[in-house]
Amino acid sequence: MRRILVTGGCGFIGANFVRLEREAYPDLEITNLDALTYAGNPDNLAGLESEPRYRFVRGDVADQAMVMKLVAEGDFDAIVHFAAESHVDRSIDDAAPFLRTNVVGTQCLLDAARAAGTPRYVQVSTDEVYGTLQPDDPPFSEATPLAPNSPYAASKAGADLLVRAAHHTHGMNTVITRCSNNYGPYQFPEKLIPLFVTNALADIPLPVYGDGRQVRDWIHVADHCRGVDAALRRGRPGAIYNFGGRSERYNIDVTRAVLKLTGKPESLIRHVTDRPGHDRRYAVDCSKAEAELGWHATTTFEDGLAATVDWYRSHARWVERVRSGAYRHA
Numbered sequence: 001m002r003r004i005l006v007t008g009g010c011g012f013i014g015a016n017f018v019r020l021e022r023e024a025y026p027d028l029e030i031t032n033l034d035a036l037t038y039a040g041n042p043d044n045l046a047g048l049e050s051e052p053r054y055r056f057v058r059g060d061v062a063d064q065a066m067v068m069k070l071v072a073e074g075d076f077d078a079i080v081h082f083a084a085e086s087h088v089d090r091s092i093d094d095a096a097p098f099l100r101t102n103v104v105g106t107q108c109l110l111d112a113a114r115a116a117g118t119p120r121y122v123q124v125s126t127d128e129v130y131g132t133l134q135p136d137d138p139p140f141s142e143a144t145p146l147a148p149n150s151p152y153a154a155s156k157a158g159a160d161l162l163v164r165a166a167h168h169t170h171g172m173n174t175v176i177t178r179c180s181n182n183y184g185p186y187q188f189p190e191k192l193i194p195l196f197v198t199n200a201l202a203d204i205p206l207p208v209y210g211d212g213r214q215v216r217d218w219i220h221v222a223d224h225c226r227g228v229d230a231a232l233r234r235g236r237p238g239a240i241y242n243f244g245g246r247s248e249r250y251n252i253d254v255t256r257a258v259l260k261l262t263g264k265p266e267s268l269i270r271h272v273t274d275r276p277g278h279d280r281r282y283a284v285d286c287s288k289a290e291a292e293l294g295w296h297a298t299t300t301f302e303d304g305l306a307a308t309v310d311w312y313r314s315h316a317r318w319v320e321r322v323r324s325g326a327y328r329h330a
Helices: 012-024 064-074 088-093 096-116 151-170 192-201 221-234 251-262 287-293 301-314 316-324
Strands: 003-007 029-034 054-058 078-081 121-126 174-179 181-183 206-209 215-220 240-243 248-250 269-272
Touching (some): 003 064, 012 029, 012 221, 029 064, 064 096, 078 096, 088 096, 088 151, 096 151, 121 151, 121 221, 174 221, 181 192, 181 221, 192 206, 192 251, 192 316, 206 251, 215 221, 221 240, 221 287, 248 251, 251 269, 251 301
Parallel strands (some): 003 029, 003 078, 029 054, 078 121, 121 174, 181 215
């Protein structure tokens, strides 16, 4: 593989993936297409700007003419599609941007890839397309029916179905990956762990939805990115792969762990009105990825969370630029 297009490479997971690919495959040429919305932060890839095998293109994945031209001229061996609106609360307030980016943008990329004959297309999705689990239910498998419960999850499910259709109708070489909750460096502080870590470090209350007994399976972003890389290089055409950390935790327990690692009191916890339609539990069975791709999560939640807290503590300038909005005017 000589040349790939990564969409959303300035976002949290995309940036970690770009960094992983640059380190693992020094000869690989990477083009990063990112619209630099609020969650796209150029600081996440600081230091790569001058590298000859890295190119940044600012653009919207739903801009069909631009995407068609970029893919036609790029001679890419693969497209890895991370770009997405991903915050559930924002989708509840206004679903329109999620439909444009997640659904229309995915179809624009598929059309461009098919027209250009791009050999490989990887769709990075989420376990939220499966809906919710009861306490005693087995984890989601790749065969679990889609049952999204938020506008965000519905938009990602729609995108996944478009990718499936592209494979079955047009014979495109596509792979879909679905991951559980990610955490780690460079995550925008609106999601639970980075919000609570940065709030705790600043002695700001931590807003816990409802009783905090929602269960999530946590995967360190480095493990997830290695999974996407494995799917890109070894995944079967048309296949779906789940990636999880086998680390189910109650949100309230994660909150307490953050406070302990930051040395802050539990009096900072504030229980707030729960999110409408809040899914109670997510967990994924990642045995298919383990068996077919030889992938395994290697970071325990305890080690990963401690390293994440240390990262945010030692990157106060990054946090300040995000909180102030200065990163958007770089």
